[in-house]
Amino acid sequence: MEYIPHTRADIERMLRAIGVGDVDDLFSDIPAEIRxxxxxxxxxxxxxxxxxxxxxGRAIKNRRLVPxxxxxxxxxxxxxxxxxxxxxxEFYTAYTPYxxxxxxxxxxxxxxxxxxxxxxxxxxxxxxSMYDGGTALAEAVLMARRIVGGDKVLVPRSLxxxxxxxxETYCRGAGIEVVDLPFDEAGRLVLEEVPEGVIALIVQQxxxxxxxxxxxxxxxxxxxxxxxxxxxxxxLGVLEPPGSFGADIVVGEGQPLGNPLSFGGPLLGIxxxxxxxxxxxxxxxxxxxxDVEGKEGYVMTxxxxxxxxxxxxxxxxxxxxxxxxALRATIYLAALGPEGLQQIALLCLERAHELAQxxxxxxxxxxxxxxxxxxxxxxxxxxPEGVTRDLWEAGFAVVPPVYLERMGVERAxxxxxxxxxxxxxxxxxxxxxxxxxx
Amino acid sequence: MxxxxxxxxxxxxATTWPGTKRAPEELLQYIPEGLxxxxxxxxxxxxxxxxxxxxxxxxxxxxxxxxxxxxxxxxTMKYNPKLHEELAQHPGFADLHPLFPxxxxxxxxxVLWQLGELLKGIAGMPGxxxxxAAGAHGELTGMLLIRxxxxxxxxxxxxxxxxxxxxxxxxNPASAAMVGFxxxxxxxxxxxxVDLAALEERLGEDVAGIMLTVPNTLGIFERDILxxxxxxxxxxxxxxxxxxxxxxxxxxxxPGDMGADIFHFNLHKTFSTPHGSGGPGAGPLTVSEPLxxxxxxxxxxxxxxxxxxxYDLPKSIGRVxxxxxxxxxxxxxxxxxxxxxDEGLREVSxxxxxxxxxxxxxxxxxxxxxYDGLCKHEFVASTxxxxxxxxxxxxxxxxxxFHPPTVYFPLIVEEALMIEPTETETLETLDHFxxxxxxxxxxxxxxxxxxxxxxxxxxxxxxxxVKAAREPVLREERP
Numbered sequence: 001m002e003y004i005p006h007t008r009a010d011i012e013r014m015l016r017a018i019g020v021g022d023v024d025d026l027f028s029d030i031p032a033e034i035r036x037x038x039x040x041x042x043x044x045x046x047x048x049x050x051x052x053x054x055x056x057g058r059a060i061k062n063r064r065l066v067p068x069x070x071x072x073x074x075x076x077x078x079x080x081x082x083x084x085x086x087x088x089x090e091f092y093t094a095y096t097p098y099x100x101x102x103x104x105x106x107x108x109x110x111x112x113x114x115x116x117x118x119x120x121x122x123x124x125x126x127x128x129s130m131y132d133g134g135t136a137l138a139e140a141v142l143m144a145r146r147i148v149g150g151d152k153v154l155v156p157r158s159l160x161x162x163x164x165x166x167x168e169t170y171c172r173g174a175g176i177e178v179v180d181l182p183f184d185e186a187g188r189l190v191l192e193e194v195p196e197g198v199i200a201l202i203v204q205q206x207x208x209x210x211x212x213x214x215x216x217x218x219x220x221x222x223x224x225x226x227x228x229x230x231x232x233x234x235x236l237g238v239l240e241p242p243g244s245f246g247a248d249i250v251v252g253e254g255q256p257l258g259n260p261l262s263f264g265g266p267l268l269g270i271x272x273x274x275x276x277x278x279x280x281x282x283x284x285x286x287x288x289x290x291d292v293e294g295k296e297g298y299v300m301t302x303x304x305x306x307x308x309x310x311x312x313x314x315x316x317x318x319x320x321x322x323x324x325x326a327l328r329a330t331i332y333l334a335a336l337g338p339e340g341l342q343q344i345a346l347l348c349l350e351r352a353h354e355l356a357q358x359x360x361x362x363x364x365x366x367x368x369x370x371x372x373x374x375x376x377x378x379x380x381x382x383x384p385e386g387v388t389r390d391l392w393e394a395g396f397a398v399v400p401p402v403y404l405e406r407m408g409v410e411r412a413x414x415x416x417x418x419x420x421x422x423x424x425x426x427x428x429x430x431x432x433x434x435x436x437x438x
Numbered sequence: 439m440x441x442x443x444x445x446x447x448x449x450x451x452a453t454t455w456p457g458t459k460r461a462p463e464e465l466l467q468y469i470p471e472g473l474x475x476x477x478x479x480x481x482x483x484x485x486x487x488x489x490x491x492x493x494x495x496x497x498x499x500x501x502x503x504x505x506x507x508x509x510x511x512x513x514t515m516k517y518n519p520k521l522h523e524e525l526a527q528h529p530g531f532a533d534l535h536p537l538f539p540x541x542x543x544x545x546x547x548x549v550l551w552q553l554g555e556l557l558k559g560i561a562g563m564p565g566x567x568x569x570x571a572a573g574a575h576g577e578l579t580g581m582l583l584i585r586x587x588x589x590x591x592x593x594x595x596x597x598x599x600x601x602x603x604x605x606x607x608x609x610n611p612a613s614a615a616m617v618g619f620x621x622x623x624x625x626x627x628x629x630x631x632v633d634l635a636a637l638e639e640r641l642g643e644d645v646a647g648i649m650l651t652v653p654n655t656l657g658i659f660e661r662d663i664l665x666x667x668x669x670x671x672x673x674x675x676x677x678x679x680x681x682x683x684x685x686x687x688x689x690x691x692x693p694g695d696m697g698a699d700i701f702h703f704n705l706h707k708t709f710s711t712p713h714g715s716g717g718p719g720a721g722p723l724t725v726s727e728p729l730x731x732x733x734x735x736x737x738x739x740x741x742x743x744x745x746x747x748x749y750d751l752p753k754s755i756g757r758v759x760x761x762x763x764x765x766x767x768x769x770x771x772x773x774x775x776x777x778x779x780d781e782g783l784r785e786v787s788x789x790x791x792x793x794x795x796x797x798x799x800x801x802x803x804x805x806x807x808x809y810d811g812l813c814k815h816e817f818v819a820s821t822x823x824x825x826x827x828x829x830x831x832x833x834x835x836x837x838x839x840f841h842p843p844t845v846y847f848p849l850i851v852e853e854a855l856m857i858e859p860t861e862t863e864t865l866e867t868l869d870h871f872x873x874x875x876x877x878x879x880x881x882x883x884x885x886x887x888x889x890x891x892x893x894x895x896x897x898x899x900x901x902x903x904v905k906a907a908r909e910p911v912l913r914e915e916r917p
Binding site: 001003004005006010011013014015017018019020023026027028029030031033034035037038039040041042043044045046047048051052054055056057058059060061062063064065067069070071072073075079081083084085087088089090091092093094095096097098099100101102103104105106108109111112114115116118119120125126128129131132133134135142162163165166168169172173174175212214215216236237238239240241244253260261262263264265266267278284285286287288289290291292293295296297298299301302303304306307308309310311312313314316317318319320321322323324325327331333334335336337338339340341342343344346347349350353372373374392397399400403419 | 439440441442443450451452453454455456458459460462465466468469470472473474475476478479480481482483484486489490492493494495496497498499500501502503504505508510513515516517518519521523524525527528529530531532533534535536537538539541542543544545546548549556559560562571572573574575577578581582585607608609611612613614615616617618621658659661663664687689690691692695696704706710712713714715716717718719721734755756757758759760761762763764765766767769772773775776777778779780781782783785786787788789791792793795796799800811812814832833836841842844847861862863864865891893896897898899900901902903905906907910911912913914
């Protein structure tokens with residue numbers, strides 16, 4: 001076995017030192033009846049070449065459609081430096097930086113990441129990652145309840161239905177009621193009144209329908225209840241950050257920042273808040289300090305919030321997070337700089353609006369909402385299932401109608417565009433749609 | 439070593455991007471005025487060469503499994519096979535969007551389905567979910583399952599307690615508390631295992647379940663495991679097994695045969711997927727028959743030769759991840775299991791237990807081993823008998839080129855060093871570690887300041903953690 005180095009002689013020497021006769025004796029403390037019940041899997045060991053063939057065979061079987069998607073995960077270009085540097089095994093084979101002196105690499109980039117997330121979101125403090133956008137949002141609700149109290153959370157129907165699913169699961173477990181908020185003809189959320197006992201209002205920017213929400217005045221209406229905003233980080237290249245609108249917590253799916261689509265995981269949960277709530281925040285943070293010689297360095301800090309110290313009174317149970325995805329985001333944002341980020345956001349805006357305008361010219365197709373959008377929009381037509389299927393046939397993937405239905409939108413599918421979508425691909429989509437013209 | 443921000447100069451750039459057809463001002467009109475970004479975020483402006491040097495330099499200030507021996511207890515820092523990295527980066531996996539239609543991703547779904555089947559076989563349990571993104575996420579999912587189960591039985595009101603041995607990982611009580619359970623601690627006996635009399639006293643109809651780590655965090659297998667799970671089942675409770683320590687009995691025993699109702703795997707521990715400086719990992723769960731109706735949706739099922747996402751579970755707890763969990767981590771775990779086969783799985787636990795016991799017997803005459811019986815994949819030593827702090831021994835180990843063990847855990851041992859060598863270290867490495875530990879014990883008597891001031895040759899020396907916590911500086915400030 002290539003991963004286990006023990007020779008027969010090594011094993012003998014260790015057994016002698018321990019004072020047992022053979023390897024099976026090392027398991028004599030497991031009750032014999034349990035061991036007797038063991039059933040093997042029926043798998044023979046395989047060589048690297050055989051395993052590679054088998055799994056690459058599965059990879060090749062998958063059909064890589066051109067993603068005009070969608071719902072939190074977007075197909076952005078990843079500069080070569082991101083893969084190259086994050087593949088250094090001093091990063092990926094290390095664990096949580098418990099021993100700061102041999103983890104300054106990790107602790108330094110965590111500090112950089114925290115800075116960049118604060119800058120993107122307009123918030124004061126950020127943690128070093130959560131699992132994904134959905135769980136970050138759910139944890140934000142739990143954190144808000146610890147501070148605000150209350151028993152219900154306001155959730156727009158237009159929230160990404162996959163994130164909503166996670167929020168509903170966590171809320172049911174924690175005894176929190178989810179109250180739906182409608183959206184108007186423009187696709188924007190409608191907040192009539194703020195009922196008693198509200199923990200927080202969740203706003204997604206842009207929302208699950210792709211529409212840019214107007215965040216102004218919301219926090220004022222909520223009073224003590226939290227304004228939690230879930231963001232698409234690339235859109236923040238051109239959108240005013242939620243921090244400017246008084247958001248208490250900003251979360252988001254960080255995959256678009258230099259991480260592949262990965263069939264939905266691993267992903268990156270962004271989490272940022274106000275400094276005054278720092279000690280209530282879940283997750284790890286790196287802080288700057290000095291060593292015994294006065295030299296600057298970084299440590300994991302405020303660990304008294306965390307489970308390994310505070311146990312059942314911790315701010316969260318999170319331990320292992322999405323560190324390597326956060327490293328990729330850090331390198332990605334450093335590679336972009338402020339200009340690059342804005343340029344990518346502008347390319348998204350341009351491509352999406354070009355396609356939207358063309359689609360509106362096709363008889364029988366219209367944009368489902370008139371509100372402003374960034375790079376994702378819903379299209380209404382008479383046979384969205386048929387259109388979606390034909391697009392698949394032609395090699396293009398869009399958000400299928402079932403997800404729009406979960407947000408309360410009938411007879412529609414949606415599309416998202418990034419800087420990667422080419423003129424040919426856009427024309428290809430239009431051709432399929434034109435075949436469905438009425 | 440400063441941050442990347444200290445290397446910036448206005449006007450430098452690391453990447454260039456295609457131009458837009460229309461002027462930026464024109465495109466920005468698509469965004470309502472009050473919502474348009476007024477000031478760009480402060481992101482570093484650096485050249486590509488400087489960027490590469492910066493992160494290369496940072497990587498050199500880190501210590502990973504590829505750097506050297508990393509006996510971090512309870513974390514199973516085994517060698518991470520390189521084949522796995524290449525497979526996970528294959529565009530046929532990495533470039534798939536989770537909303538692609540099922541027909542387009544049959545190869546991917548087959549990978550997930552097959553891994554699920556193998557995990558069920560390894561655990562000896564009939565149900566599985568791959569969604570949890572980490573061990574603690576698996577625990578939370580398990581607690582949600584227990585809650586949903588009793589809700590369905592109409593017993594949620596009275597089943598308010600989760601029992602936890604005092605040696606448990608901190609994530610266990612935190613996970614139980616997140617779904618509103620009251621945590622009740624069960625003391626350990628002199629052998630370091632669950633005190634059955636104390637367990638008996640705490641059992642009743644108010645108990646929703648118990649969370650056990652098998653073997654426990656002292657590395658000791660609960661000899662009475664069948665009795666324990668039977669006692670909990672007798673009062674109607676469920677048994678959650680934390681699988682962080684599966685490396686101890688892989689291929690030799692199954693939690694399903696021990697009475698487990700829920701078992702979480704840590705793919706980043708037992709199944710060799712890298713720890714990524716803190717994540718991503720993956721924490722799939724297997725469950726017993728009574729819990730099948732409550733598993734998260736979607737489930738991945740096989741119908742004839744097709745693989746499908748199955749949503750029709752009306753009693754499901756719902757979704758615990760935005761999509762299907764950490765899929766690329768699962769690709770690596772599957773490659774690992776296929777490489778090992780049945781024979782390899784047994785060799786893993788044999789090698790891990792052999793190495794841990796070897797270290798234990800070669801160190802116990804110098805360091806106190808409070809529970810000094812046959813251990814499984816790890817053991818706990820104490821530095822208290824030497825009159826030195828576990829932290830100081832740990833820091834001195836860095837001078838000898840090793841990553842320190844886990845320190846100050848479990849909480850029931852004073853000045854604890856929790857040592858887990860794994861099966862992938864050579865006997866020579868183990869001997870070098872023993873040598874270093876023995877020399878450090880001598881130094882502790884002869885030159886204690888060598889320990890107190892360690893480490894000596896790292897990029898930074900011991901850091902002021904009190905200052906970091908009292909005056910938190912958590913981001914670079916704009917100049």
